[in-house]
Amino acid sequence: MKYHKERVISGPGVEGAEFAQALRGLAVDAHDRLYAVGDSKVVVFTPQGKALKTWMTERPGFCAAVSPDEKIYVGEQGQVQVFDAEGKLLDTWRDEQRMQLVCSIDFASDAVLLADVGQRCIRRYDKTGRHVGDIGRDNRMKGFLIPNRQLDFVVDAKNVIHACNPGKHRVEHYSLEGKLLGRFGRFGGGSDPTGFTGCCNPTNVALLSGGRFAVTTKAEPLVKIYSPEGKMLALFGAGDFDPGCKNMDAAVDSTDRIYVIDTVNLRIIVYAPDKPEASTDGDDRKAGKP
């Protein structure tokens, strides 16, 4: 499978859609609208990259996620803010202890899951904001190994959590109850691109159709596609990003387009598959059908 660079969204000088200091999180809704979070604002883009609207967040945002009922959750330091699609603030979940820095959010059937960098684990909340339990903390390392201070995960339609454990150079699969179900990935040197290099990779993960994974790495900043079993299917992005990029969040739309943040140049690079390989039905992506 092959991907090509389709376009660049946002970036310095793009009026109304410019991030000044940080661009950290991406999410795509069921209509393929792109939500970009950085500085202390959310910018909504059309799939073609036109900015539709902007609203402010109370604190700098580190991630975003769109729930099945089309609420936009923004992860911040010490809290999560919940907005409607128009940017109206609906709720704020504050928990300074369990949400020291929320850098990833996703949803399961009855749960809202938050990645907490402070305690290096995934927090499970119910939909009212009540803490139910933790995932990835019940091990001898007392959490994920994230020296790069980035913990990213995604949940598939079977409620399986796929989380990057960059210090172990793995993507790990967990049940909602926190049981480790499996993993893929290993350290790979310069001559082995199928593995992950550096101190801590991969840093971010997104879910494609067919249960495939798009992951991003730092030093060198790249995008890689893996099968559900962990076989590398594609590698691209070399030269597209500033070499200093790290923790590049990725999001996927219903056509398997991959949106990736250039965290240094504060812009979003869009990759499209050379041939449509997936259904345009967004539910198919979530279902992780082979």
Place this chain on the structure above:
Amino acid sequence: MKEKPTRREVLKHTARGVAAVGVGGLGFYLVKKAGGDNVWQIDVEKCVNSKLGVHGVEVCDLCALECVLPLSAVRAVNEYSKCGRCYICPAYFDIKSAIDDEGLPSKKLCPRDAIIRKPIGWIDPDDPANNFYEYIIDDKLCNGCGKCVMGCKEPAGLSSIRLEVRYELCLDCNRCAIAQACPDEAYVREPFQKREVDA
């Protein structure tokens, strides 16, 4: 036979001696005040090995090569409060080398093998990735070549390693050979600034 000095003469000589010492001390104090508190040090934000945002360049090893001492007065230090205690440390391993049977890089980065790697606490025998590792730089072996500093630089690492002058060795030369050779003007003589040193 020499006559015994009178009390007056003893007092006169003593006063002269005290005055001479006083003038010398004052001169020393003034010289020290003018520049004596300045010491050679490395500006990590200018040193190409540690300067963030500089990628794809060769390691600069002039601190190791230019110092007039047999073992350079510059060494690498690991700031443990920043260190990730990683399983694969890009300052310890040559991460581009071939993978060995244990799944680790087969070569080390330090040409003098000056970094010691050891797991902390109870060791997981089944999964070596399940441990934290401590990286200690052997001061007697390190010659400040900067390779580990470049290897640890963000985003590949966490920038916990930097170069530093070891004052117990530095001769404080007025015309320091390293400073003259440094292309980035990172080797500077300025008032001493205490940085966290825990290596």
